[in-house]
Amino acid sequence: MxxxxxxxxxxxxxxxxxxxxxxxxxxxxxxxxxxxxxxxxxxxxxxxxxxxxxxxxxxxxxxxxxxxxxxxxxxxxxxxxxxxxxxxxxxxxxxxxxxxxxxxxxxxxxxEYFNIPGLKEHAYTLKSVNQARLIRTHIESCFARFPYEQRPELLRFVIGGAGFSGIELVGELADALPKYAADAGIDVSRIELYNIEAAPGILPGFDQQLVEVAQRSLESRGVKFLTGQPIVKVEDSIVHLRNGESINTETMIWTGGxxxxxxxxxxxxxxxxxxxxxxxxxxxxxxxxxxxxxxxxxxxxxxxxxxxxxxxxxxxxxxxxxxxxxxxxxxxxxxxxxxxxIVGSVASLGRKDAVGKVLKSYRMYGKMAYMAKEAxxxxxxxxxxxxxxxxxxxxxxxxxxx
Amino acid sequence: MxxxxxxxxxxxxxxxxxxxxxxxxxxxxxxxxxxxxxxxxxxxxxxxxxxxxxxxxxxxxxxxxxxxxxxxxxxxxxxxxxxxxxxxxxxxxxxxxxxxxxxxxxxxxxxEYFNIPGLKEHAYTLKSVNQARLIRTHIESCFARFPYEQRPELLRFVIGGAGFSGIELVGELADALPKYAADAGIDVSRIELYNIEAAPGILPGFDQQLVEVAQRSLESRGVKFLTGQPIVKVEDSIVHLRNGESINTETMIWTGGxxxxxxxxxxxxxxxxxxxxxxxxxxxxxxxxxxxxxxxxxxxxxxxxxxxxxxxxxxxxxxxxxxxxxxxxxxxxxxxxxxxxIVGSVASLGRKDAVGKVLKSYRMYGKMAYMAKEAxxxxxxxxxxxxxxxxxxxxxxxxxxx
The missing domain is CATH 3.50.50.100 (FAD/NAD(P)-binding domain)
Structure with missing residues (x-):
């Protein structure tokens, strides 16, 4: 045989x-x-x-x-x-x-949850189509419930981790959330989108120049970065940071490990x-x-x-x-x-922007990087x-x- | 002035x-x-x-x-x-x-909730765009959660009331739910769609012939009718009927009054x-x-x-x-x-079918009734x-x- x-x-x-x-x-x-x-x-x-x-x-x-x-x-x-x-x-x-x-x-x-108490129990992860659907339908229901419940945590979204996956998700949400708000007749200014990262900066491994381009692009779309800020505990809907502050949210997505x-x-x-x-x-x-x-x-x-x-x-x-x-x-x-x-890597930053490097030397950003990503x-x-x-x-x- | x-x-x-x-x-x-x-x-x-x-x-x-x-x-x-x-x-x-x-x-x-205990607290209603969004996003999240939770009540949908609004909603869901299932990779046979009505039949006020056409059309798409069956109580996710039976569901929508x-x-x-x-x-x-x-x-x-x-x-x-x-x-x-x-009324039965009467004499059903509804x-x-x-x-x- x-x-x-x-x-x-x-x-x-x-x-x-x-x-x-x-x-x-x-x-x-x-x-x-x-x-x-x-x-x-x-x-x-x-x-x-x-x-x-x-x-x-x-x-x-x-x-x-x-x-x-x-x-x-x-x-x-x-x-x-x-x-x-x-x-x-x-x-x-x-x-x-x-x-x-x-x-x-x-x-x-x-x-990898790094033994952070409550993180596994209370955070979404994004490793399969089914998990993506879970996140998407949850976010949509947050916008649908907001006119009735008026709780700010329904429109407060927290992404843990500013690596490749985290930043790509943040970029996509920065573009998508305002559309959901408009559809639901909710003022776009009510949305809060946080990206929390334990390391001092976002996109570790990327050139500093590209990191700055990415951060500016996302901040211009309302993303709030909390870098150098490890999560120490997650309770039902509360994310506790090492500096003693906490964020109350219905949507915590963990991409950090x-x-x-x-x-x-x-x-x-x-x-x-x-x-x-x-x-x-x-x-x-x-x-x-x-x-x-x-x-x-x-x-x-x-x-x-x-x-x-x-x-x-x-x-x-x-x-x-x-x-x-x-x-x-x-x-x-x-x-x-x-x-x-490794011929390079390109991180998308939503529907219109991206940053990337090819063959470790040539840096790209904006439309051209986005095209490379699609390619x-x-x-x-x-x-x-x-x-x-x-x-x-x-x-x-x-x-x-x- | x-x-x-x-x-x-x-x-x-x-x-x-x-x-x-x-x-x-x-x-x-x-x-x-x-x-x-x-x-x-x-x-x-x-x-x-x-x-x-x-x-x-x-x-x-x-x-x-x-x-x-x-x-x-x-x-x-x-x-x-x-x-x-x-x-x-x-x-x-x-x-x-x-x-x-x-x-x-x-x-x-x-x-009108007819003083049925728990009905107001636990049922969705469909009287505004915002309520429709609440129902839609809830249904989508039921399909998203099912692969993880496997609870049959996530795929069991109960519409209370078989009047005009109830039947139109049932018809629309009969067409939509299988699409949601297919999208989520869930076997369509897992869906259960109930229509509960206290009166002996559906669509009160419509000609008996049209009622039968409508009922057959919806039953052929898997709808289960429980007519002559008043709801006596609704608990968190349980609908109690007068005959002593109960239905466990995550989605109860009340159109009955x-x-x-x-x-x-x-x-x-x-x-x-x-x-x-x-x-x-x-x-x-x-x-x-x-x-x-x-x-x-x-x-x-x-x-x-x-x-x-x-x-x-x-x-x-x-x-x-x-x-x-x-x-x-x-x-x-x-x-x-x-x-x-009152020049007539046409009830849609989903994306392709409808029943109606015009000027109290001419009965319509099927494609033609659907076209009249759209018109x-x-x-x-x-x-x-x-x-x-x-x-x-x-x-x-x-x-x-x-």
Whole structure:
């Protein structure tokens, strides 16, 4: 019988891994099983748009059966409970299990709450289409209730965390909230939008010049930044800050931390203190080389010897690389070490603005950065499309040997 | 000084009265003041569409300043507290008052809860754009929360009352709820939509044949009717029926009763047991002929000696007639008694179906009835438009003398 590849998670990393592996390996070479919580792939880099009502949920949810149709990839809808590396088994809900010869763990990240009391219980998070819908419908109901209840906390919105995800969400809300107010016949000046960050400034890792551009853009749209201000406790609707002040709000959204996946820790894999799986240069778990760990659940060290932040482009590259590694595992040949190519990053700041850097040197802001951001989204969909259509996929193998 | 006309309420009756009066009376003849809670007129016959998300709030809210612009009608935004008929004064919030020579009370109806315990506290009502938004955002949040909470009552929707408003809302929801489910990735079969009615059947006053068409149309879309089944009590999320059964729901919407306006009773006007103002054939309060009572707050007796149900077309005709009566009050001439012309009624059953009767004889259903319903809505807007534009308004006076 041919070897079985089981891939856990159909996010950017897992889906591209499955498509790349199937591109290189025929159904006779290996079976491929893709396990995912939903029957859809999620464009999670667009979730901030969905949470603010600027994009439909449907456009962010891509049917997995339609992508893998006719490709001899078995899709299993299920939630992974544990990984049994001794017996090469994945255990799903309802006592179902899947045997594997090669396992790819691409289960994404968990939220890091830094043990802040009440934060997990009282804050929304934005890691799925369903969570985005929860946030969006909650915000809309705040505006609908305000004319009856008149409580200022209904129109006070607090985003915890000024990293990439937090700032993109703040930008989107800065554009969307005034529209909701106008629709509900509420004076726009009643809206309060806070961004709270423990670090001294917003967008850590970005050039200071871009940070200032972003901050000015958002402040001009009414955003109030509270930087250098850790959250110390969250009660039902009260966010307590270290300086003793507190903010009363019906809407607290936490984007302030990510960590590896608890399932990876529970399965006994080695992780760093933030729960990210330790992997070798071929993205394998060092002691169990038949297990690949890719995407946000894994730790990748960058050129400056510091961990790379978990991003879609990194997950995407790890997925493609692992598809190729699996080909070499089964068909032979030499693997080349994984080298991430971070070509830049662009943070959107709402519907019309963005800041970004490309190839670590060229800075962008405003309309041009926004266009680049849109282009990167389109590029991803094109890439899935190319793998999906079985069209010639340029430099499929050559990249590995670079 | 010229006499002052004060009109309370800019609904169908009040707005058309103001426009008609100003059409016939110059600014030198009379001042006209229109008092309304909002700066907008509401197309309340379309609220069921807004509540179900099938129509934008903006299209139902028509700016009053834009309608009365340049017409020498003074718009006062305020909530009427009391009417002092002894001193010809209307008292508003914040101790403001308005003196009148002629008063038109067009304040609409209140909801009749029939003293059912808990109903007022726990049920939504659908009498304004703001209430429609409250219902719509609540329903959307039920679908958003369901994947997390899995409680069936989140997807169980109960409409109390199977009169005109109740059935129109049920029809709209029968079309809208499956779309919400699909959007949220929820199996449509999980939705439950109940219509509860104390009377033995739905749509009282409609021909039995049309009632059956309507019921079949709605049942084919999954609506469950519980007729002859009064609600005896409503607890937090539990609707108790007389037969001892109860329904657990997060969404109870009450459309089952209207009564006159409490303000009319409080001001000492005579009313019938349902709180509707007693009026004479010229729509005046019998003992205070300088006060007209029109629209849903007034009692109009039909040909068969029974009260006419409060409808937009009746309110509209009363508004137009009163505009003409005010002309005669101030400029002289003979008033003709008000004779309602109920040309028929069409109940929409969602996005594609409707039932109706026209001129009491010709029955309609399906697409044709739906088109007639849409046409009647357009006709109303055209009528406002004609009065608004100061264009020749056909048979403005001749109708009165019919």
């Amino acid at each position: 041919q070897p079985s590849i089981v891939i856990l998670g159909a996010g950017y990393a897992g889906l591209l891994c499955a498509l790349q592996a199937r591109k290189l390996l025929s159904a006779d070479d290996a079976s491929i099983t893709l396990v995912n919580k939903h029957f859809y792939h999620q464009l999670i880099t667009q979730l901030h748009e969905s949470a603010a009502g600027a994009r439909s949920d449907r456009s962010i949810r891509i049917s997995l059966p339609s992508i893998i149709n006719g490709k001899d990839i078995t899709l299993v809808k299920g939630i992974v409970q544990t990984i049994d590396t001794k017996n090469n088994l994945v255990l799903l809900e309802n006592n179902k299990s899947l045997a594997y010869d090669y396992l790819v763990v691409a289960l994404g990240s968990d939220t 990510v960590r590896g996946n608890q399932l990876v820790i529970d399965a006994g894999f080695n992780t760093d203190p933030r729960g990210r799986a330790i992997i070798n240069q071929f993205l394998q778990s060092p002691n169990t080389p038949k297990v690949y760990m890719i995407g946000d659940c894994a730790l990748v060290i960058g050129e400056n010897n510091r961990p790379l932040p978990p991003t879609a482009q990194l997950a995407w590259q790890m997925g493609i690389a692992t598809g190729k590694y699996l080909y070499h595992d089964i068909k032979g040949g030499t693997k080349a070490a994984f080298i991430p190519h 990167s989204n389109i590029r991803y969909l094109t890439k899935i499309g190319a793998l999906f259509k079985n069209e010639p996929f340029s430099s499929t193998l050559s990249n590995v040997s670079q | 010229q006499p002052s006309i004060v009109i309370l309420g800019a609904g169908y009756a009040g707005l058309l009265c103001a426009l008609q009066a100003r059409k016939l009376l110059s600014a030198d003849d009379a001042s006209i003041t229109l008092v309304n809670k909002h700066f907008y007129h509401q197309l309340i016959t379309q609220l069921h569409e807004s509540a179900a998300g099938a129509r934008s709030d903006r299209s139902i809210r028509i700016s009053l300043p834009s309608i009365i612009n340049g017409k020498d009608i003074t718009l006062v935004k305020g909530i009427v507290q009391t009417i002092d008929t002894k001193n010809n004064l209307v008292l508003l919030e914040n101790n403001k008052s308005l003196a009148y020579d002629y008063l038109v009370v067009a304040l609409g109806s209140d909801t 209207v009564r006159g306006n409490q303000l009319v009773i409080d001001a000492g006007f005579n009313t019938d047991p349902r709180g509707r103002a007693i009026i004479n054939q010229f729509l005046q309060s019998p003992n205070t002929p300088k006060v007209y009572m029109i629209g849903d707050c007034a009692l109009v007796i039909g040909e068969n000696n029974r009260p006419l149900p409060p409808t937009a077309q009746l309110a509209w005709q009363m508004g137009i007639a009163t505009g003409k009566y005010l002309y005669h009050d101030i400029k002289g001439g003979t008033k003709a008694a008000f004779i309602p012309h 009647s809505n357009i006709r109303y807007l055209t009528k406002i438009g004609a009065l608004f534009k100061n264009e020749p308004f056909s048979s403005t006076l001749s109708n009165v003398s019919q």
